[in-house]
Amino acid sequence: MSGLTALRTYAQTNPAKIPASILFSHTSTSLTIYDAFPKGIFHFLVLPRVQEPFTVSELSDLRTLLSGDKARAKQVISALNEDAKALRKEIEEEMLARYGFKWNVWTGFHAVPSMAHLHLHVLSDDLLxxxxxxxxxxxxxxxxxxxxxxxxxxLSWFEAEDSYYTAMAKLDTKHYESMLKEDLSCWRCNASMKTIPALKAHLQEEWDTQAKREKAKIERRRKMEEKGGDAATTE
Ligand SMILES: [Zn+2]
Ligand SMILES: [Zn+2]
Known part of the structure; x- marks a missing residue:
């Protein structure tokens, strides 16, 4: 199966027939699959299943969806967002179980997608x-x-003025692709990075620091609760 159209194929497949190594879960309207090239410790894609009244071409990507019926587009994105919220809860539970603390999870679309079929990226912000x-x-x-x-x-575009919605919905490829050429910098502290290996080492340090801080916080809370003080509830 070609990597570029795999999502489109899954979106039209009975979830029971998709291998468990690929499919994480599904609802009546969406599939959640493991990103084949995860960019964070946790990285999933939530995609709409192709079902009446929606068509394959309408669901091709964010631009095709937004260029069609506005109410339908909002319905699709809101449903994906709800499923992503439930997924984020599961990810946070897994973070606590596996790493002893939880950190942020991002949920969003690429302005210019690299694969056919609309998909929402849900990934942890460690980028490790x-x-x-x-x-x-x-x-x-x-x-x-x-x-x-x-x-x-x-989702906020739907609540804005029509002219703003129309402007944003264009998702001009050239405009967005130029952003990918920006110099490397840490998204947390803005430090500029010369190379990918340097950036990765820096992101690892950032995450290790965060892990230490969050675990210390949890430990402090636990100790206070042990003492039976109600100070623990004021944070
Ligand atoms: Zn993507
Ligand atoms: Zn940094």
Missing amino acids: SEKFKHKKHYNSFHPKLGFFLDVDEV
């Missing part, structure tokens, strides 16, 4: 992964560059 090797991969998730469109931002 063997799979990211190129600047454009990193920049496509960098939350301050604009290529990664948070789902809440996209």
Whole structure:
């Protein structure tokens, strides 16, 4: 199966027939699959299943969806967002069980997708992964560059003036792709990075620091609760 159209195929497949190594879960309207090239410790894709009245071409990507009926587009994105919220809860439980603390999970679309069929990226913000090797991969998730469109931002377009919606819905490829060429920088502290290996080492340090801080917080809370003090509830 071609990597570029795999999502489109899954979206039209009975979930029971999709291998468990690929499919994480499904609902009546969506599939959640493991990203084949995870860019964070946790990285999933939530995609709409192709079902009446929606068509394959309408669900091709964010641009095709937004260029069609506005109410239908909002319905699709809101449903994906609800399923992503439930997924984030599961990820957080897994973070606590496996790592002893939880950290942020991003939910958004790429302005210009690399695979056919609409999909919402749900990934942990550590960005620690063997799979990211190129600047454009990193920049496509960098939350301050604009290529990664948070789902809440996209949903806010529906509430804005029509002219604003129309402008945003264009999702001009050239405009967005230029963002991928920006110099490497840490999305947390803005420090500029010369190479991908340097960036990865820095992101590892950032995450280790966060892990230490969060675990210390949990430990402090636990100790206070042991003492029976109600100070623990004031944080
Ligand atoms: Zn993507
Ligand atoms: Zn940094």
